Amino acid sequence: MSGGGGEGEEGASLEFTPTWVIASVCTVIVAISLAAERVLHYTGKYLKKKDQKPLYEALQKVKEELMLLGFISLMLTVFQGRIIKICASPDTMKHWLPCPLSHESSSAGELPNASPDSSSHHRRLFAAEAAAGVGHCAAQNKVPVLSLEALHHLHIFIFVLAIVHVAFSVLTVVFGGAKIRQWKHWENSIAKDNYNSEQVLKPKFTNVHQHDFIKKRFKGLGRHSVLLSWLHSFFKQFYGSVTKTDYTALRLGFITTHCKGNPKFNFHKYLMRALEDDFKTVVGISWYLWIFVFIFLSLNVHGWHTYFWIAFIPFVLLLAVGTKLEHIISQLAHEVAEKHIAIEGDLVVQPSDDHFWFRRPHIVLFLIHFILFQNAFELAFFFWIWVQFGFDSCIMGQVRYIVPRLVIGVFIQLLCSYSTLPLYALVTQMGTHFKKSIFDEHVQVGLLGxxxxxxxxxxxxxxxxxxxxxxxxxxxxxxxxxxxxxxxxxxxxxxxxxxxxxxxxx
Incomplete structure (x- = not known):
């Protein structure tokens, strides 16, 4: 290309662009970036001032994701010239496509026609690429592995996925935290009874099988009781997943086991701190979650309807987690009912890791993290296709596959927010060990010292x-x-x- 001919479809290069244009564009970009940074900074200060730790942690995660996306953008910009010059045989590029190639494009080795409206856009981009990757590969009778347009779409998808995941995680924890805050009046009621000296000093005997916690959770003895207990646990997660009798029994079991010298321990405040600590894990995108993205994108082949079937993975996992958490409460009631008919004092359950999968309560948090990410991935993928390619795109699929995906995604978000997460916050405390969030931050530092x-x-x-x-x-x-x-x-x-x-x- 000649010195003055850096024009045409691609326009003039930077060498032949007026300096005032370059300076003006850079000024606008830097001003917008600095304004966004200041907004995030002052938002963080406001959240810290209002003691909104979960939202503040979410904001920090957003900053981390933006930094990662900025690095990805830099890498794509620096290496896009080399990426589009990676070539492959035309036959190799005709397999495992998310959209079928038409007969004409198959014979010509062109890109698939997503829609008539976008054909002119493809032609313009093809003309721009001809000077780079396409021309380089055409000389070898090959085609580029990834076009500039595909790189651009991939970059946008990664950005949308990160933002949607963080936003959905924040919404889940905010709604779940609001649900847990409704238990505060239970804590206040229990504390009021503890301060009542006449109530505390009065001798008390409890008929175990007549206790509300046992009557609602204990399903008797025998072969069928196990099946009934699991069925009850499955349906219980959809309505009244945690009642006051559940909260009272589990609270007393925790305090008797871990804080026996402090019967007036504020269990509700501890739950909120523990949830805030776990939120740091839930809102992040770990490396193994990116492996899932790679697997999904690899299997998104036309005719397989992967985007539809994969929506059932978080759905089934969420039901399994909710059922397991409810069943742990039933197991605690079952243990007490098997051993005692009447006891002196209040009914006390015994926390133990034995009730959890592989004796590891942390596995539940890992599954919730994966469920939230996969659900966010599903919905982000849907909106990305809708905006980028249109609702009628072949990647979107047929309406009968789209509607169930959206319904499942909304259902997962609501159930996880209002049932599973509050259940997790309470039941995960029934492990053998308590969490370090039982102490305030300054107390944790003092203990380690x-x-x-x-x-x-x-x-x-x-x-x-x-x-x-x-x-x-x-x-x-x-x-x-x-x-x-x-x-x-x-x-x-x-x-x-x-x-x-x-x-x-x-």
Whole structure:
């Protein structure tokens, strides 16, 4: 291309563009970027001032995603010239297509015709690409693996997916948190009874099988009781998933096991802090979620209707998680009903990791994370196709496949927000260990500092007693620090200083 001929379909290059145009465009772009950065900054300050930690954490995740997307954009811009020059044989590019090639385009080795309206757009882009990748590959009797237009569409899709996932995760946790806040009056009612000295000192005997928690959750003994319990757990997640008797029984079981010295422990406040900590995990897009994106995009072949069948994966997983969480509550009731007919005092359940899959309560959070991402992926993919290619695009599929996908997506979002997430927040506390969020942030820092001092002091004492190295003492107290981090503080013989022990309001 000649020096003055950098014009035509692509227009003039930067060498032949007026400097005032370059400076003006750069100024506008920088001004918009700085304005967006300031908006995010002041929004974060406002959320911190209002003590809206979940929304603040979501904002931080949005910043991380924007930074990642900016890097992706940079990589696509820098390497797009090389990417479009990666060539393949025309026969290879005719297989595993999301849209079928017409007879004419198949014989010519062209791009599939998405719609008549976009044919002129394809021709313009083809003319622009002819000077780069297409011309390079045509000389080898091959075609580009990825066109400039396809790169542009892929970039937009990744951006839409990240934003939709973060937005949906925020909505889920905000609505779930609103549901959990409705339990606060239960906590206040229980605290009021605890402060009533006459009620506390009055001798109390509980008929286990007449207790509301047992009557609603215990389905008797025998072969059919297990099946009935699972069926009841499945349907229970759709209506009144958590009742006051459930909350009261699980709260008392948690406090009796982990906070026996503090019966007035504010369990509701602890639930909210634990949910805020878990929110950091739910809102992020982990590397293994990108593997799922790769698998889905690979299997999105015309005629397979992958976009339809894959919508059932988060749907089935969500029902399984909700059923399991409800069944854990039923198991706790079943254990008490099997062992006792009448007990002195209040009915107390026994938390244990044995009730969870593979004895790991954290698996439930992983599944919820995957469910929210996959549901966001489904809906983001739908809106991206609608805006980018139109509702009638062959990638969109037939209406009978589209409507169920949208209905399932909305159902998953509502059920996860108002039932599954609140269930998780409560039932996940029924594990063997409590979480470090049982302490306020400043208390957590104090506990870890205390653990380090205890480790050093024990090591010195052991060295003075044995005259040997401190390796043994360091190993012992290293486990103490790990236990502090994992929330197993209450099981250590050593006791932290009184100023950093959990208070009534913690």
């Amino acid at each position: 205390w653990a380090q001092k205890a480790k050093k002091k024990k090591g010195l004492n052991l060295k003075a007693a044995t005259g040997g190295s401190t390796q043994s003492g360091s190993t012992t107290d290293g486990s103490t620090v790990r236990s502090l981090q994992m929330g197993d503080i209450g099981r250590k013989e050593t006791t932290p200083p009184a100023e950093i022990q959990p208070s009534n309001g913690s």
